[in-house]
Amino acid sequence: MLFSNLIFIADSSAWFNTDKLLTLIISLFCVIILLYTTYYKAKQSKFKIREIAGLKAIEDAIGRATEMARPLLFTPGWGGDIQRPTTIASMNILGHVASKTAQYNCQLIYPTHDPVIMAVAQEVIKGAYASAGYADRYKEDNIFYVSSSQFGYAAAVEGLISRLKPASIFLLGTFEAESLILAETGNINKAIQIAGTDSTIQLSFFIVACDYVLIGEELFAASGYLSDDHSIKASVRAQDIIKLLIAVFLIVATIWVTIDPNSQWWKL
Amino acid sequence: MSATRSQPVFETRHLIFLSLFLIILVTMLIGYNPEIKVTSETQKVYDYIDSLPSGSVLIVSFDHEASSLPEIKPIALTVLRHAFSKDIKLIGTALLAEGTGVGYRLITETAKEYNKEYGQDFVYLGFKPQYIAAILSMGESIPDTYPEDYLDKPYFSNEMLKDIINYDDVAGVISIADGSLTTHWIEYGASRYNVNITAAVTAAMMTTYDPYIASNQLYAMFGGLRGAAEYEKLIDRGGAGKRGMLAQSVSHIYVIILIIIGNIMYFVQRKRRRGSK
Amino acid sequence: MGDYRSKFAMVETMMNRRIPQMICFAFGAALFTVFFLSHPLAKDLNLTITVDYWQIIFAFTLIVGVVSFVRITIKNIKKGEDRPYRIVSLIGLIAMPVLALIWGIRGDSPFMWVFEYVQVPMQSTVFALLAFFVASASFRGFRARSAPAAVLLIAALLTLLSRSSLEGILPVYFSDFADWIRSNPSMAARRAILIGIGLGSLTTSLRVLLGIERTWLGGEK
Numbered sequence: 180m181l182f183s184n185l186i187f188i189a190d191s192s193a194w195f196n197t198d199k200l201l202t203l204i205i206s207l208f209c210v211i212i213l214l215y216t217t218y219y220k221a222k223q224s225k226f227k228i229r230e231i232a233g234l235k236a237i238e239d240a241i242g243r244a245t246e247m248a249r250p251l252l253f254t255p256g257w258g259g260d261i262q263r264p265t266t267i268a269s270m271n272i273l274g275h276v277a278s279k280t281a282q283y284n285c286q287l288i289y290p291t292h293d294p295v296i297m298a299v300a301q302e303v304i305k306g307a308y309a310s311a312g313y314a315d316r317y318k319e320d321n322i323f324y325v326s327s328s329q330f331g332y333a334a335a336v337e338g339l340i341s342r343l344k345p346a347s348i349f350l351l352g353t354f355e356a357e358s359l360i361l362a363e364t365g366n367i368n369k370a371i372q373i374a375g376t377d378s379t380i381q382l383s384f385f386i387v388a389c390d391y392v393l394i395g396e397e398l399f400a401a402s403g404y405l406s407d408d409h410s411i412k413a414s415v416r417a418q419d420i421i422k423l424l425i426a427v428f429l430i431v432a433t434i435w436v437t438i439d440p441n442s443q444w445w446k447l
Numbered sequence: 448m449s450a451t452r453s454q455p456v457f458e459t460r461h462l463i464f465l466s467l468f469l470i471i472l473v474t475m476l477i478g479y480n481p482e483i484k485v486t487s488e489t490q491k492v493y494d495y496i497d498s499l500p501s502g503s504v505l506i507v508s509f510d511h512e513a514s515s516l517p518e519i520k521p522i523a524l525t526v527l528r529h530a531f532s533k534d535i536k537l538i539g540t541a542l543l544a545e546g547t548g549v550g551y552r553l554i555t556e557t558a559k560e561y562n563k564e565y566g567q568d569f570v571y572l573g574f575k576p577q578y579i580a581a582i583l584s585m586g587e588s589i590p591d592t593y594p595e596d597y598l599d600k601p602y603f604s605n606e607m608l609k610d611i612i613n614y615d616d617v618a619g620v621i622s623i624a625d626g627s628l629t630t631h632w633i634e635y636g637a638s639r640y641n642v643n644i645t646a647a648v649t650a651a652m653m654t655t656y657d658p659y660i661a662s663n664q665l666y667a668m669f670g671g672l673r674g675a676a677e678y679e680k681l682i683d684r685g686g687a688g689k690r691g692m693l694a695q696s697v698s699h700i701y702v703i704i705l706i707i708i709g710n711i712m713y714f715v716q717r718k719r720r721r722g723s724k
Numbered sequence: 725m726g727d728y729r730s731k732f733a734m735v736e737t738m739m740n741r742r743i744p745q746m747i748c749f750a751f752g753a754a755l756f757t758v759f760f761l762s763h764p765l766a767k768d769l770n771l772t773i774t775v776d777y778w779q780i781i782f783a784f785t786l787i788v789g790v791v792s793f794v795r796i797t798i799k800n801i802k803k804g805e806d807r808p809y810r811i812v813s814l815i816g817l818i819a820m821p822v823l824a825l826i827w828g829i830r831g832d833s834p835f836m837w838v839f840e841y842v843q844v845p846m847q848s849t850v851f852a853l854l855a856f857f858v859a860s861a862s863f864r865g866f867r868a869r870s871a872p873a874a875v876l877l878i879a880a881l882l883t884l885l886s887r888s889s890l891e892g893i894l895p896v897y898f899s900d901f902a903d904w905i906r907s908n909p910s911m912a913a914r915r916a917i918l919i920g921i922g923l924g925s926l927t928t929s930l931r932v933l934l935g936i937e938r939t940w941l942g943g944e945k
Binding site: 468471545548549577579580657697705713 | 839863866899910914918
């Protein structure tokens with residue numbers, strides 16, 4: 180038994196799933212490009228992220244809420260949990276927004292559907308208030324869990340928007356069918372709305388109902404844009420390089436299959 | 448948190464809401480069922496289930512919340528009825544807590560229509576929290592993920608589950624979803640364990656899955672009230688899908704009219720603004 | 725005294741930043757590696773992390789969430805803010821577990837009765853609001869402000885018409901054309917966005933694992 184186990188452990192094919200070799204190669208290739216750009220290239224050249232209207236408007240949205248003495252509402256949507264990159268990207272923007280609301284003494288309301296997200300958001304906002312030098316302005320009760328149910332959450336946030344009438348609303352994270360309910364309620368209550376999500380179907384709803392929309396990857400580039408951190412901007416550059424390579428691959432494959440319809444070399 | 452309250456005023460949007468409500472109410476009461484054409488998408492799902500040999504095992508996952516029941520129920524019923532009529536054995540699961548009770552009721556009530564027995568022809572395993580973890584875990588071992596079924600019976604005490612260990616032992620998974628949970632079945636179930644995934648989803652979610660259909664990561668998909676009506680036509684059994692088609696079609700036309708009116712107003716206002724300059 | 729302070733700050737940084745960062749990297753690297761391995765040990769490790777650890781964490785944070793909800797609700801009831809809504813929420817929160825504990829959650833239990841006849845209709849009502857909001861948003865927002873917007877508008881109208889049951893009235897090629905829009909230009913655009921999202925997710929995840937992005941730890945950028 181022990182012997183057979185040892186043979187099994189020694190046999191590399193039993194260790195490695197060969198079906199995933201291509202995925203491993205592509206993943207490592209992307210990681211290498213990212214590491215090279217972030218740690219080596221970043222030292223040599225300055226990277227700049229193009230102007231993103233939705234992110235540029237964040238300051239105005241916070242300023243509007245401060246001037247009108249009304250709260251600002253930030254919610255990450257119902258669709259995601261904390262391990263989703265979209266939620267992490269949303270947290271990065273939340274940190275920036277919180278540091279500004281701390282400076283301007285503007286009330287920041289953060290309802291969420293997930294207790295883990297609530298706990299992380301409390302840490303992010305508390306940290307941002309402390310970093311801005313206004314730890315005393317932080318109110319833990321403003322970051323709260325409402326319901327894990329999709330439309331329970333939607334009804335709770337919709338009710339909050341209708342009653343509190345926030346001047347600015349940030350809908351950044353993973354949204355599903357609740358997206359239009361929240362965005363339309365915000366619109367009816369005349370709030371300035373900045374939205375962003377990774378769901379293509381919900382993006383179309385946001386585009387109709389919100390003032391500014393971060394489309395797909397703009398949400399992920401936000402932290403580099405807002406923090407001006409050179410390493411983060413370099414990682415966005417790496418993302419563009421990989422995207423360019425994918426585009427080249429797609430063009431070559433399209434031309435190839437047009438010339439030789441039976442060719443399938445790209446399927447390996 | 449201080450609340451600011453405003454006086455209710457009758458606005459254009461209230462008129463829009465009221466008109467839509469009346470349109471749906473009246474068309475639902477008329478009871479006229481328009482003739483519909485079966486699309487290739489729905490036909491593919493039907494052909495897939497129809498082609499399975501009797502005795503095959505399918506996992507039907509109720510990945511939806513209670514809220515979407517009016518749309519999800521007709522969709523789910525068509526799939527369940529078709530599968531039971533073909534003597535396909537079903538394992539019910541739920542990746543969202545709210546879908547659990549709904550799923551159990553749907554599967555047991557449909558089973559009764561076809562005289563199917565619990566444990567022999569179908570089993571309901573119920574809800575498992577953390578959907579990604581549940582999908583991955585079932586790929587390794589379904590009995591380890593669900594040591595007991597929804598009725599607290601040990602997994603292997605159900606006759607039909609004796610040889611079902613993981614996805615290799617089932618013909619495929621049908622995810623009945625109102626959101627993006629099917630994506631997790633595709634990303635974790637299909638890509639990692641090569642299990643065949645079919646989706647039965649709400650209308651709003653259909654375009655989300657188009658790229659997965661085109662890349663064959665998702666085998667087939669149908670959805671919405673329209674999809675349910677088409678499937679009802681294929682299995683030759685009427686239902687809520689067919690009944691709701693007139694209301695849905697008229698609502699579509701109503702929205703089209705609203706868009707046209709909105710644009711006419713926009714162009715008239717633009718012309719006036721230009722004229723005043 | 726100053727020395728103690730600097731030592732305390734060092735320990736605080738270590739506990740709040742370095743150790744969570746190291747745990748994050750270790751688990752990220754472990755999960756990345758086991759994805760490519762087929763050995764039962766790797767599979768066991770994968771399941772332990774993704775199923776057992778995560779569910780334990782979730783269970784405890786759920787308690788945190790419920791406690792937070794109850795605390796805020798009671799505080800607001802005392803203050804008189806949104807009192808009727810808060811009382812209903814609290815009754816719901818207490819009643820459902822009590823019903824489940826006494827009579828169970830299956831079949832015709834009171835829990836299922838409340839679920840089917842109270843929760844389902846309420847949630848369906850909120851879901852149904854979507855139809856009304858789609859109508860008002862279409863009326864207000866769907867305008868042919870420019871030539872590309874006009875093209876999008878026409879495509880949307882064609883798709884809407886094709887999804888209704890007007891086959892007998894509309895020509896056959898109408899539905900085919902709408903399907904073509906959905907399967908070609910629309911799909912191409914969505915794929916482009918999806919590729920961008922995929923790459924954005926990849927870089928964000930790597931930034932978190934490598935410690936380039938630390939906002940999620942609180943405070944520090």
